[in-house]
Amino acid sequence: MRRRSAIVACALALGCGEGFLPPSYVNELRVLAVRTEPPEIAWGAEEIPSESRISVLVADPVQLLDPTREVVVGYLSCTADPARLEFNPCTAVTTLRSPGELAAQLPKELCEGGGGDERQRNPFAFLGAERCRHAEGCEPLRVPVGDFELPLPPPVFRLEDDLGLSALPANHPARTRGHQVVVLAFAVAAAPAELVEGADTSDECRLGTSLMSRFIQLFEERESVMALKRIQVRGPDQADEPNENPRITGILVRGVPLPAEPADPWPEIATFARKQSIFLHPRPAPAPLDEEGRPLHGSEKQSYTRYRHDGTPLGTEVEEWRYSWFSTAGRFHEARGDTEGGIIWAAPTGDSEDPVPPEGRVFLYLVVRDGRGGVDWVRREVRVR
Amino acid sequence: MTGRAPLLAALALVLLFDPPALGQTVTRLPEVLEAAEAVYPPEARELGLEAEVLLEIDISEQGEVLDVRVVQPAGHGFDEAAVEALRRYRFRPAEVDGAPAAVTIEFRYRFELRQETPPPPAEGVLRGRVVDRESRQPVVGALVDAGEAGVAETDADGRFEIADLPAGRIRVVVVASDYERFETEELVAEGQATDVVYYLEPLPRSPYESVVRGRRPKKEVSTVAISQGEITRIPGTHGDTVRVVQNLPGVARIPYGAGAIIVRGGEAHDTRAYVDGQYVPLIFHFGALSSVYASELIQEVEFEAGNFGARYGRATGGRVEIVTRDPGEELRLVADADLYDATGLMETRVSDDLAVALAARRSYVDAVLNAATQLVPTAFEGMGFSVAPRFWDYQAKIAYRPSENDRLRLDVYGSSDRLAMTGVNTGVETDSSMETSMGFARVALSWDHRLDDSTRTRVVLAPGWDQIRMAMEPLLFDLNVYSLTARAEAFHDVSSVLSIGAGLDLLVSEQNMLIQLPVDEPGQIPPPDFRDMLGHLETQVTLVQPALWTEAVIRPVSRLSLVPGIRVDWDSYLEATWVDPRFNARWQVADGTVLKGGVGLYHQPPPPQTIVEEYGNPDLEPEAAWQYALGVEQHLVGPLHLDFQVYYKDLRDLVVVSDRVVRRGGEEVLERYANEGTGEAYGAEILLRYDADARFFGWLGYSISRSKRHDRLRDRTTPSFTEQPHSLVGVGTLELPEIWEGFSIGARVRYTSGNPYTPVIGGVYDADRDAYRRLPAPDSRSQRLPDFFQLDLRADKEWDFGTSRLSVYLDVQNVTNRKNAEGVIYNFDYSESDYLPGLPIFPSVGIRWEI
Known part of the structure; x- marks a missing residue:
């Protein structure tokens, strides 16, 4: 997780306190926001979708000086079992401070969507990848595979069941509070072609694991940022109107x-x-x-x-x-x-x-x-x- | 030098070895009943020599001189003459809790020459009292010297009378042990009596045990007793006696001088604080600016870094006890003010057997902050005080002696700290309000009763109230504790070889708790809004914590005392019983040399926040520690003494954070905390002290230590959070020569290793919160802050107006303006770091007026 160290005097930044640049000053690769549309999903509810599109606001002003520089973003989700007290690996400090440990936990086949019966053994899902330009924003990634360009799916999380929320006992907190799926976005200063070096392209699921592993490898070598975003899964006893993104x-x-x-x-x-x-x-x-x-x-x-x-x-x-x-x-x-x-x-x-x-x-x-x-x-x- | 007669002066009643019994208090020092004049050595008289001989005297329970030894010889025949004279002295015996007792004292015998001339015609009388300026107690045995006209010695009430004085101005000199020489002029009227009261200034007392009046017999290994007096002139302590504890070996330096007392690699809650035997929840006000008890009413502060006796428990570290004194016999008024607070004191004797004292302190930190805001308008930008930071404390005492064998005392004291702010940024709200308040009150009624010469009892009942409230909407922690402390103790001297003591130490409390705080998930990035993790706990717990203890002092041979003890505790909340055997020994192997050692088992309940339902683990068990210590006390030369100790602590069943899932009440829950920690602390402490004399006192303390914690759940060993391998503290105050009359200067220098800390290796951007979350390194406390160094200076000036005194001081902390590192701060994404600077150069002033 290397960062460029550009220290500018504090005179630039009111409120920076101790000579640090303020967080509002963007002079290197940054993730400024992650949005899920909609922010709340549910299984089997008419007015609430069961899937959510993820997008990211990436700023990389270095591209103004180096037009050849590119940024790719990979998305990984973790869906913990709401019926169990085990921790979500995507919010565990031990895995986040050493993403290599996270990569080691990934199954051989990471299919999109995640969840389902395999959730207890495999909470991970590869959601997709994007290519981001500083001035234009992000778009779904196409990775070169041989003579072809393989379009990767847009980052979407799909709920494949209700995660067992309706089966929880009546007083279980998740029945009202709901549950949260955690999405990790790995933004890396790398070219799309670098992602497929050594990747297993024989199968879509194996490609997901390969790409995510490669993302994490590049993440630790290049200028990069890891962002954490939560998708709210509605509990069965929740009665509020569905949450919507502000505008x-x-x-x-x-x-x-x-x-x-x-x-x-x-x-x-x-x-x-x-x-x-x-x-x-x-x-x-x-x-x-x-x-x-x-x-x-x-x-x-x-x-x-x-x-x-x-x-x-x-x-x-x-x-x-x-x-x-x-x-x-x-x-x-x-x-x-x-x-x-x-x-x-x-x-x-x-x-x-x-x-x-x-x-x-x-x-x-x-x-x-x-x-x-x-x-x-x-x-x-x-x-x- | 013929024609000059010897003037023999100075009763240096320096208590060395108190009567060997448990929990005793020396209520009266031995007093001279019959003084014998030494024969002035002819050779010395011929040479015009004057001298002072320091002796050590064993005095029996009947006041007889059993033995006299020369400690500081003067030669020229002075030593032999002094010994011969002292053997003919008779004393009124010392009293321990009102009963005669054998003691050993230091005694200064002064040989002075004076001109012998025929007395002038007698025409007037000088009479009056000599009293201690600080305590207003009578000074017994003081010599009032009116020159050739006559000399008188004060009686048990401090009274004297010199008759047949010539009319006119006469010079009067008053000398007494432990007091500064006092000189004045009096106008004696023809045929009349001149009534006077002389206030003697006590000599600066050592902060250590040897000169402290009325302290308990020394039988523990690590006891240090700090007397009120000149000790208050130590720089950086704001004249606060209790704060001096923070400058002793074995006590960790806490960043920004915060109020915790952490000893020998322990935690803050390992050390328990008491006032006259009653537990108090805090000992310092906000930021340790002042202690919660007025220094003027403190007799001494006892500090034990470890190996304390069976009389005290529920702590695995050390003990700090404020021992307060009885009100004085004379009317005394004190007003004291410094940069933070002002104190007022009044004490007087209402009748022969009844005395009262009142004291109160109120801070004006709020006004200082307002002034700071005027000077630096952006200092607290956006924030406002709905209750500016303020603290106050109060003390009231009534001491009543219905008979020679009984003493009753009622103590009422308490403390309050409060602060409320608006405009606080909580991370999810930029304009939240915050309130914090802490306080306690105690009403202690104590009865000391002597059954006979060898048996006495002590009963203390102290109802109390503690409150801690911290609120930051919607966060809330509100704890109200109504308690009753009861101590019932009995002490009996079985023989000259054996003394025993036993007692009940009971604490009953009703704890009313209202908690609304986030429920942590250990090891996890918390949710973006802490309000989504709020727990709620409203509970009332009646806690009964009785303990029985017994202790004996065995003296199988001369100068050897063995102190075995045992303590049995029960805790109704933990439903646990623990038994703590303890043993201490002291052996005076030679004059000026004492070997000492101790071993003991100590238990304490887990920290309160770790055992409450929902936030902690109610199944936790008490933490434990085996403590071992060995040491030697050595008198070096003159006023120099050395105290050297090594110690080892074996810590067991320590509470550590647990992320295990367990079944409790039929449900799977997070364990949160478990007794899966162990640890050890070991080190050596050296204390080189210069006992107070008329000019200087001070000490140099050095400690080398290591303290480790092992987390069995994670198989991880880390240093304790205040492990400071090297710590050096030197303090001293010096009275300047007479040409600078009333001036004294002091210095404190501190050097300690930096505290260990866990570095943050990066951050993950929490997109729901627009903030980076810190990712600490896997190796906890793997780095250490730079070493700490600070020099503080202080100057005092005093004006003596006879019946009143005015003094001012200037205290400058960190005079070199060194930028010590007190912590690490990071930029917004944790990619850069810097040290958090400590206190810059910081001057403060104070003024004190006393009549």
């Missing part, structure tokens, strides 16, 4: 949204002078409406029941959305915002400690989380003169 649609500057795509000429609203301080606001999504045009919820923020560890209800709460801001240059006055009130971003000064990237290309990221697994994000490019 934002952009970043506002003086009430005007920053452009979502590059434009020529570059718009003035997305161009800033060095040292300029700009007030940025999230651009909320319009409230969802039902078939009759009325707001679907009382507000965008959903109400839900919070449960104690033993499954007894603690009370009903309304989601608290939290906003995380990131930039590849300049600085934020705060790394996180707990309200939609916006944040001040100062464009880079151009000093050696606060450089302006090539062509003045700066990327801003805004991630919103609902505090119970729901995520959304936007990425915007701006220019600094």
Whole structure:
């Protein structure tokens, strides 16, 4: 798990405290968010899907300096048995600090989906892989196999049964609290071709194990990041409305949204002078409406029941959305915002400690989380003169 | 030098060996009833020599001088003359708990020459009392010298009278053992009596056992007793007697001077704190700024790093006990203030058999923080105090002596610390509120009764209340304990060879607990929101912890004492009984040389948080330790003494974190904790001390130690979390020469090895929380912080106005502004690290006024 060590003086970062760069400053490969759509799944429920698509927000500003650099992301899920007190290997400190141990636990055949009768012996599932570009985002990976390009499945977790939740005794906490499937995303600075070196391509399941093992091997050799994400599996006694991802649609500057795509000429609203301080606001999504045009919820923020560890209800709460801001240059006055009130971003000064990237290309990221697994994000490019 | 007569002065009543009995308190030092004047050696008189001879005297229970030995000879015939004179002395015997007892004392016999001239005509009277300035107790046997006009010795009430004085100004010199020489001028009126009260300044006492008044007989191996007095001038302690314990060998240095006392490689909960025998849950206020008991009312602080006797239990480490004193006989008012708090004290004797004392302290840390916020507006940005940090404590005492054989004392004391903040970032909420409060109160009624010359009893009943509350919505830990401590003890001297003691040590408590904290899953990355793992426990537990103990002191031969003891404990919550045999021995193999050793078994209940249902394992058993110690005490030269000890602790059944799944109550549950830990601690401690004299006192302590823990579940051996292989502490205070009258300076220097810590080798990004989770290295405590060094200085200045005194001090911690490492901090993804700096240079000032 090697990391680039780029230390810039603390002058760059208000609030960094002890000379460290703040988490909002992105100058190397980072995973800024992982989203599952939907954030909550269930087996056999009409209004709740049983599968969830996983996507990741990767930033790798090094690609602006080295266009040949690529980043691949592999997804592995762990589904522990809710009826047993055994630990999930994807959240065990012993395996996470030494992913090689995790690789050693993988079965010979890792099929997509995971779970099922084999869960007790094999909680792992290879969910897929993606290729990520700093400016464009991620897309399903195609790996070269001989003369062919083998398309890998998009990362999707599929629930193949109810994990035994309905068979749990009446007072079992998982009947209300539900259960969580853990997804590990391994983001590695590597080319897709490197993944298939020595891979067993004879069978789809064996390929999954080969690719995942290779991911983990490269993970320990290259610049890399491991991210952990949980998918909520609804318990049979849960009665709240299904959780949905929060939504934002952009970043506002003086009430005007920053452009979502590059434009020529570059718009003035997305161009800033060095040292300029700009007030940025999230651009909320319009409230969802039902078939009759009325707001679907009382507000965008959903109400839900919070449960104690033993499954007894603690009370009903309304989601608290939290906003995380990131930039590849300049600085934020705060790394996180707990309200939609916006944040001040100062464009880079151009000093050696606060450089302006090539062509003045700066990327801003805004991630919103609902505090119970729901995520959304936007990425915007701006220019600094 | 003819024409000058000898003035024989100085009663240095330095108690060396107390009566050999258990749990005794020396209530009265021997007093001179009949003094014999030494023959001034002719040769010395001819040469104009003056001298002081230090002697050691054995005094019988009847006050007779049994033996006299010269400790510090002066030559020129002084030694022989002093011995000859002392053999003709008669003393009022020392008393132990009100009864006569044999003792050994140190005695300074001073030979001085004075001019012999015919006395002037007698026309006036000087009379009055001589009292101890600190305790307001009468000073017995003080010599009040009015020059050629006359000399008087104070009686048992400290009173004296010199008649037939010439009218006019006369110079008066008062000398007494253990006190600074006092000089003044008095105006004697013709035909009238001049009434005076002289307040003598006690000499700085050694922080160690030899000069402490009224302390228990020395029979344990590792006892250090710290007296209140000049010890309060040690830099970095803010004048707090109890904090001095943290500077003794065997005591680990705690980052930022926090209040825990960790001894000999143990844990904080291994050492138990007492006030006059009653357990107290805390001994220091916030951040160890002050102890919870006013230093002015402390007689001494007893500290045992290990091998304590059977009278105490429920701890596998050490013992700290604040021994408080009776109120003084004279009215005394004290006001003391420093940067953090202010203390007020009043004590007086209401009647011959009744005395009272009141003291209280209140912090103003809140005001200091407000001032800091004014200076640095961003210091607490976003946070606010709904209750600014503040602490207070109080003490009230009533001592009543209905008869010579009885003493009743009522002690009421307590402490409270509280802090509440808003705007706290919990990681899931940026504007949460936090409140913490800790406090206790005790009402202790004690009765000491002497049945006859060889038998006495002591009964103490102390109802109390403890509270610990920590709340950060929705997290809550609220513990209210209503307790009754009862001690019933009896001591009997069977013969000169054997003394025995036995007692009941009972603690009954009703513990009301409300806990709403996350339920950890050991070894797992926690969920993104701790509120999703909240457990809830509301319970009331009545806990009965009785213990019976007995101990004997056997003296088979002269100067050898063997102290076997046994203690039997029962714990109603654990439903466990344990038996702890203990043995200590002291052997004075030669004058100034004592060999000592001890072995014993010690048990303690597991830490409370590990045994409660839902959060812990109620099936845990007590932790245990075998303690072994050997040592030697050696008087080197003059005031220099050496104490050397080696020790070994064999730790068993230690509580470790368990991730096993077990069946409890028919269900599979996480075990969470198990008695699967073992350990050992061993080391050596050297204490070189300079006993207090009029100018200097101090000590140099060095300890070398190792402390390991073995986790059988993981087959892993690690150092204990405060293993500090090397620790060196030197403290000293020096009274400057007279030209700097009233000035004293002090220094403390500390060097210790850095604490071990577990490095973080990286992080995993928790996408649900937008934060990295730390991944600690598999080898726990595999790295060590840099060594710690700190120099503290202090200067005191005192103005004496006769009946009142004013003193101020400046105390500067870390004068070199060294950036010691107190921990490790990491950047957001744990890829970079830095040391967490310790206390920077930190000056503080204080002022004290006393009448």
